[in-house]
Amino acid sequence: MNAKKKFTSTWLLWPALFMLVAFFLIPTLDILRASVYDPEFTTKHFAKLLGSNVYLDVLWRTIRLSVIVALICAVIAYPISYFIVQRPRKQQIFFLFLVFIPLWMSVLIRSYAWMVVLGREGMINALLIGLGFTDEPVKMLFTTGAVYVAMVQILLPIQIVTCYSAMTEIDLDLMRAARILGAKPWQAIRRVFLPLSLDGTVTGAIIVFMLSMGFFITPALVGGRKDIMMANLIEFQVQQLNWGFAAAISIVLLIGTVLCVIIIKRLSKILIRRLVGGGHA
Amino acid sequence: MTKLLKQFAKVAVATLVVAGSANLALAADKEITFSGSGGVVGKVSKEVWWGPYTEATGTKINHVAAEAKRMPQLEAMVKSGNVLWDAMEVSASDYPLGVKKGLFEAIDYSLVDPDNQLPADTREEFGVAYAAYSQVLIVRTDKLPDGKKMESWADFWDVENFPGPRALRGRAEDNLEFALLADGVPAEDIYKVLSTEEGLDRAFAKLDEIKPHITTWWTSGAQSVQLLSDGEVYFCPSYNGRITTLVSSGIPAEIVWNGGAMHKSYIAIPKGTEHLKEATEYVKFRTTSADRMREYVTHLPYPGWAPGLFDGMDPKMAANMPTFPANQKVQFSASAEFWAENLDAIQERWTEWLLQ
Amino acid sequence: MIERDVEFGASVTFDGVSKTYGAVKALSDFNLSIQRGEFVTLLGPSGSGKTTALNVLAGFVDATEGDVRVNKNSILGLPPERRNIGMVFQNYSLFPHMNVFENVAFPLRLRKVAQDEVKRRVGESLAMVQLNDFGDRMPNQLSGGQRQRVAFARAIVFEPSVLLMDEPLGALDLKLREAMQLEIKRYHKQLGCTILFVTHDQGEALALSDRIAVMGEGRIVQIDTPDRIYDEPNSKYVADFIGTTNIVDFERGPSSIIRFPALNAEFELQENDKSWGQGQNSISLRPEKLHRDISPSDHVIIFDASVEEYLFLGNIIQYSVRTTTGKTLLFQEHRGPSVPILARGESLKLAFSINDARPLDEGTHGSGHT
Numbered sequence A: 001m002n003a004k005k006k007f008t009s010t011w012l013l014w015p016a017l018f019m020l021v022a023f024f025l026i027p028t029l030d031i032l033r034a035s036v037y038d039p040e041f042t043t044k045h046f047a048k049l050l051g052s053n054v055y056l057d058v059l060w061r062t063i064r065l066s067v068i069v070a071l072i073c074a075v076i077a078y079p080i081s082y083f084i085v086q087r088p089r090k091q092q093i094f095f096l097f098l099v100f101i102p103l104w105m106s107v108l109i110r111s112y113a114w115m116v117v118l119g120r121e122g123m124i125n126a127l128l129i130g131l132g133f134t135d136e137p138v139k140m141l142f143t144t145g146a147v148y149v150a151m152v153q154i155l156l157p158i159q160i161v162t163c164y165s166a167m168t169e170i171d172l173d174l175m176r177a178a179r180i181l182g183a184k185p186w187q188a189i190r191r192v193f194l195p196l197s198l199d200g201t202v203t204g205a206i207i208v209f210m211l212s213m214g215f216f217i218t219p220a221l222v223g224g225r226k227d228i229m230m231a232n233l234i235e236f237q238v239q240q241l242n243w244g245f246a247a248a249i250s251i252v253l254l255i256g257t258v259l260c261v262i263i264i265k266r267l268s269k270i271l272i273r274r275l276v277g278g279g280h281a
Numbered sequence B: 001m002t003k004l005l006k007q008f009a010k011v012a013v014a015t016l017v018v019a020g021s022a023n024l025a026l027a028a029d030k031e032i033t034f035s036g037s038g039g040v041v042g043k044v045s046k047e048v049w050w051g052p053y054t055e056a057t058g059t060k061i062n063h064v065a066a067e068a069k070r071m072p073q074l075e076a077m078v079k080s081g082n083v084l085w086d087a088m089e090v091s092a093s094d095y096p097l098g099v100k101k102g103l104f105e106a107i108d109y110s111l112v113d114p115d116n117q118l119p120a121d122t123r124e125e126f127g128v129a130y131a132a133y134s135q136v137l138i139v140r141t142d143k144l145p146d147g148k149k150m151e152s153w154a155d156f157w158d159v160e161n162f163p164g165p166r167a168l169r170g171r172a173e174d175n176l177e178f179a180l181l182a183d184g185v186p187a188e189d190i191y192k193v194l195s196t197e198e199g200l201d202r203a204f205a206k207l208d209e210i211k212p213h214i215t216t217w218w219t220s221g222a223q224s225v226q227l228l229s230d231g232e233v234y235f236c237p238s239y240n241g242r243i244t245t246l247v248s249s250g251i252p253a254e255i256v257w258n259g260g261a262m263h264k265s266y267i268a269i270p271k272g273t274e275h276l277k278e279a280t281e282y283v284k285f286r287t288t289s290a291d292r293m294r295e296y297v298t299h300l301p302y303p304g305w306a307p308g309l310f311d312g313m314d315p316k317m318a319a320n321m322p323t324f325p326a327n328q329k330v331q332f333s334a335s336a337e338f339w340a341e342n343l344d345a346i347q348e349r350w351t352e353w354l355l356q
Numbered sequence C: 001m002i003e004r005d006v007e008f009g010a011s012v013t014f015d016g017v018s019k020t021y022g023a024v025k026a027l028s029d030f031n032l033s034i035q036r037g038e039f040v041t042l043l044g045p046s047g048s049g050k051t052t053a054l055n056v057l058a059g060f061v062d063a064t065e066g067d068v069r070v071n072k073n074s075i076l077g078l079p080p081e082r083r084n085i086g087m088v089f090q091n092y093s094l095f096p097h098m099n100v101f102e103n104v105a106f107p108l109r110l111r112k113v114a115q116d117e118v119k120r121r122v123g124e125s126l127a128m129v130q131l132n133d134f135g136d137r138m139p140n141q142l143s144g145g146q147r148q149r150v151a152f153a154r155a156i157v158f159e160p161s162v163l164l165m166d167e168p169l170g171a172l173d174l175k176l177r178e179a180m181q182l183e184i185k186r187y188h189k190q191l192g193c194t195i196l197f198v199t200h201d202q203g204e205a206l207a208l209s210d211r212i213a214v215m216g217e218g219r220i221v222q223i224d225t226p227d228r229i230y231d232e233p234n235s236k237y238v239a240d241f242i243g244t245t246n247i248v249d250f251e252r253g254p255s256s257i258i259r260f261p262a263l264n265a266e267f268e269l270q271e272n273d274k275s276w277g278q279g280q281n282s283i284s285l286r287p288e289k290l291h292r293d294i295s296p297s298d299h300v301i302i303f304d305a306s307v308e309e310y311l312f313l314g315n316i317i318q319y320s321v322r323t324t325t326g327k328t329l330l331f332q333e334h335r336g337p338s339v340p341i342l343a344r345g346e347s348l349k350l351a352f353s354i355n356d357a358r359p360l361d362e363g364t365h366g367s368g369h370t
């Protein structure tokens, strides 16, 4: 009886397992294979990659940009999610709908939209010049700042949704409990709500971080000369049909991403512990 | 058992009938298989080239949309002796590769161009240049200083006399050539210079000068048009065909043909085709039919060198064609061989340079 | 075990408090005075406004009208954290990310109590709820009853002036519930604090409270000691809500005759009997107030009935009987050697004293005499 039960439950997992293997594991292994067999076993791609400053430099820039984007998203999304969670149910759906609207537009279109907003003859400059704040247009487009703005705008909904769904898990009575036990509103947030929602926020930030690591259209369109991403290099190599080298860059990007995710998780655990145990005063 | 046999016989007969009729059809209309671009180019070509070709010769064209890995595919076909393509488009960078590996039939110019009317530099031994596009400097004429005209890459580099935001394409190809032209290297010496270490340094040094004045480094043709039309930049190289988009949306823009980089595409015949005669016929048709080509360029900005192409073409349109003699004369021919050999190394240096 | 010599109770007054949510009147003209150290229970059906009353006192909900005073001072202007009120929530609301010690220490930390003082007081509180050794456990490692105790320890550790409990035992099973009732009673005695308790379990209310306030539709229908609420419900609503009872309709005949059509019986009111007032047309008759062996007198009403069904309730046996007019009544008596069990279908004469019958007001809008 017991054995039979066990059998059925593992059996139910097979399709999911199959999909994971078919759609994630096998392609990843294939990329790994392509990076070291060309067609004989070779380490030349990795040797070339590690032998030049360019690729590691770009990897570092990619990580830095992605971390900052994830941080900004987390900081902006947090109060927005908190606000939505506090609304009555019906309003929550409405606000989530608002958050979702931009997701229906392609990244390309949204990036071009930012060009229209931030450009020399764009909306903001027209406003600044019209109001007499400046005579010369301010350079906003084609800067790293523009990349942050556009990427945050593009990825924010994902962070909000993850953060929001984590927050809905929190019993709001806990906040009342904290208040009646003597916590001011901000203390209740800091000592109860924040630690409980941090896990979800970190998960969201990690998703945003990972998506950022693979971005290339937006930085290419609105960024400056130095806003080159790993994905741009991969794209270039793919265009040149240098599959092996493209695969090697992808593997380095993958390893970098995984390492960063592990570090972010560790740091967030420490942070949560600080928030809970900390402030004995 | 007999029943089964009967069934079998029926199937056999049916198969024979079908196969026979297919053979008959093949015998009646000849057909060649052409491997060329898909998408818009394929669609327009079907209308402008293949239909009329079949009408004129009775030979049908079976189009196979080209994939990225065409050369390995061709190599495999030629080696196995099972050549499925009769004619094909070949990019300028693939052409030397195919020649080296002996994948193409030699072109019989006594059939393709008996009167020797095609320009010499389009008549390669194993392929004929049939179309061209150029990367040329496009200038917003309304943003030029009064009474001045931008006429060369040297002018593009001259930020004193021609102030204003500029853009370049975010890749090394063409840009190094532009830099050398701006630095005074004659067009015919560009690749000789670039092939040396000092020459390469010289190009990058020249690029150093303009780097701080480049607003952005575009990655797609559409983006370059956007930059110019938004006034984000005033001077920016782009593909010649893009001027139409700008002008038709009322943006005062002009091409500077001088110093433009002309990229040619070839048509070639895979070695060992069974329809050499028909394929050669199609190559002739595709490269020398002026009226077809005139029609084609109204759809797509990739003209060739068909004799008499510009007779009776709207002069305004002719002036926007990279192969218009006056335009071609002042451009240089981009070297696919050079870039096929050096792109990897140079692009790496290029990226490093961008990040500095 | 610690006995506190400081009583931390305070008096509480709700003065004409109303709270409306759109068209819903959660509280309407709610009046309640609680003495220092008193244990008062709000008892009422779902939606009668019990939680709303607590929330107004705690500061989670603003009253639409009226005032709330603690020790004669209005507290309506104060945020919850400055009201010094302890609260035990129905679902405990322990902080899942803190261990038991930190949960209980939470209010002390906010009050910036020194670390060794925190240790001492948390230790005392946990000792009181017999969880001294559980300080390191996380809430999800505790049983329901243990969580309940931690919630209680946390609510009292900072010596609040009033302790609010909103159905604190609602999630526990019957046995645990009864055990916890005894504990709560003990804590109350030890601490001497003022407690406002909410339940919709009448047994719990009767067992724990100094006074019970029966609520209906946002107001108090009757407030009194448990025995008086039980014996003298002032309305059909209260009588129905507390314990089991028989409701028997009556009508007024000529002069001062009171007739019970269902029982086919009547009696004459004494001149001085004012309790059968106008606007009343039914009585509450507790099942244990019906008797078999009673001698006729002026105060006794006797009627005929037959046994339909009976139910053993341990030392008590409960019959459901049918009168000659077909009305079903409940009747209880203690079992004993001299009390033979009646068989189904057996006829009998039942009697009650009119002093045990309680005339009832209609509906929930009782006079609410305090």
Ligand SMILES: Nc1ncnc2c1ncn2[C@@H]1O[C@H](COP(=O)(O)OP(=O)(O)OP(=O)(O)O)[C@@H](O)[C@H]1O
Pocket: C021, C024, C025, C026, C044, C045, C046, C047, C048, C049, C050, C051, C052, C053, C200
């Ligand atoms: N936030 C609110 N918005 C609208 N109506 C509310 C709100 N809170 C309570 N009510 C309404 O007020 C009335 C009293 O609610 P309350 O929660 O005080 O009842 P309760 O006596 O505690 O009931 P229960 O025994 O079910 O807990 C109910 O009709 C309820 O629907």
Ligand SMILES: [Mg+2]
Pocket: C050, C051, C052, C166
């Ligand atoms: Mg309630």
